[in-house]
Amino acid sequence: MKNNPLPRLDEDPVLREQLLPHCRLSLGEVWQDPAGRHRVACADATNESQVRSLICNDHASLAIQDPPYNLIAFDLRNIDSFIEWCADWVRVSAQVMSPDAAFYVWLGADQNQHFQPLPQFMMLMQQLNLFESRSFISMRNQRGYGTQKNWMAVRQELLYYVRGNPFFEVQYTDIPKILRGYYKNINGRKTENLERGRSENIRPGNVWVDVQQVFYRMEENVSGCYAQKPLKSIERILLASSQPEDYVLDLFAHSGSTLLACERLQRRCLTSDLDPIYCEIAIRRLEHYRETGKTGWQNGHPFEDVLGGDTEHLPNN
Numbered sequence: 001m002k003n004n005p006l007p008r009l010d011e012d013p014v015l016r017e018q019l020l021p022h023c024r025l026s027l028g029e030v031w032q033d034p035a036g037r038h039r040v041a042c043a044d045a046t047n048e049s050q051v052r053s054l055i056c057n058d059h060a061s062l063a064i065q066d067p068p069y070n071l072i073a074f075d076l077r078n079i080d081s082f083i084e085w086c087a088d089w090v091r092v093s094a095q096v097m098s099p100d101a102a103f104y105v106w107l108g109a110d111q112n113q114h115f116q117p118l119p120q121f122m123m124l125m126q127q128l129n130l131f132e133s134r135s136f137i138s139m140r141n142q143r144g145y146g147t148q149k150n151w152m153a154v155r156q157e158l159l160y161y162v163r164g165n166p167f168f169e170v171q172y173t174d175i176p177k178i179l180r181g182y183y184k185n186i187n188g189r190k191t192e193n194l195e196r197g198r199s200e201n202i203r204p205g206n207v208w209v210d211v212q213q214v215f216y217r218m219e220e221n222v223s224g225c226y227a228q229k230p231l232k233s234i235e236r237i238l239l240a241s242s243q244p245e246d247y248v249l250d251l252f253a254h255s256g257s258t259l260l261a262c263e264r265l266q267r268r269c270l271t272s273d274l275d276p277i278y279c280e281i282a283i284r285r286l287e288h289y290r291e292t293g294k295t296g297w298q299n300g301h302p303f304e305d306v307l308g309g310d311t312e313h314l315p316n317n
Helices: 013-022 048-055 079-095 118-128 231-241 257-264 276-292
Strands: 030-032 039-042 060-065 097-107 132-145 153-163 184-186 189-191 247-250 268-273
Touching: 013 276, 039 048, 039 276, 048 079, 048 268, 060 079, 060 231, 079 097, 079 118, 097 118, 097 231, 118 132, 118 153, 231 257, 247 257, 257 268, 257 276, 268 276
Parallel strands: 039 268, 060 097, 060 247, 247 268
Antiparallel strands: 030 039, 097 153, 132 153, 184 189
16 A cells, blocks of 8 residues: 655644544543653643643653744734743743753744744743743754745754753764864963864754754654654753653644654653644654654654555645
């Protein structure tokens, strides 16, 4: 049977109607990992009661949030209501996190709309004063968008905040050091940067150029999702800002990248999504990995047992 990817699940009401009966969670319900490591909730990120049902008595030392900032780019929500909504889930996140915690937020910057919602979100974080700014990271996408009269947009924004004194461990990339220079006197001897370094590879700065954007030919691809973050990017955050067995919070599960990265690196994930279908995708992705060792479905999809592999007949495909 021929395998075909799913269309965007958030834009296909007919397909959603087919899939919802096969989802294990409804709003307010929590899936407990049979292995006892993770929890997935169908929850509103702004509803403290629903989020606390996910957290129970645990506290996350790290949050990796990926809110649907595309709502602004596609004019589905005005900027003021979006920022008010962000304020609510940031407050809820702060309530269930440890005193010493790291807080990462993926965000977008629409270059045709005064780069919103990035500057508005930055101002919000300053006003809330719940976390301190630490770094502004850019991840380079291999694909981009633009016109012949503008620079190609190929970046993803990642904001890094902290409170207290959270764990942080320096990471290294797979990129070898090749540039000599930056000479410095050490104990009366002139040394250069390659000699002083602790690794033959370079440390990641706040511009990430070595992370491959997810696309359909990659094993980790989860079709039907529209904003999948690469596992390598999530794993870099986990290794830098958490330790094994730490709890990691993600209130926008979507394709389940944070959940799967936590499984691979022995962290404990507390994740949720408002949409039962994306909750089910996250759970199925974890189960698929445990059964097969594969990180996604590549040209297949998470609901092959429901729809079969042949999705050519589906609308919008």
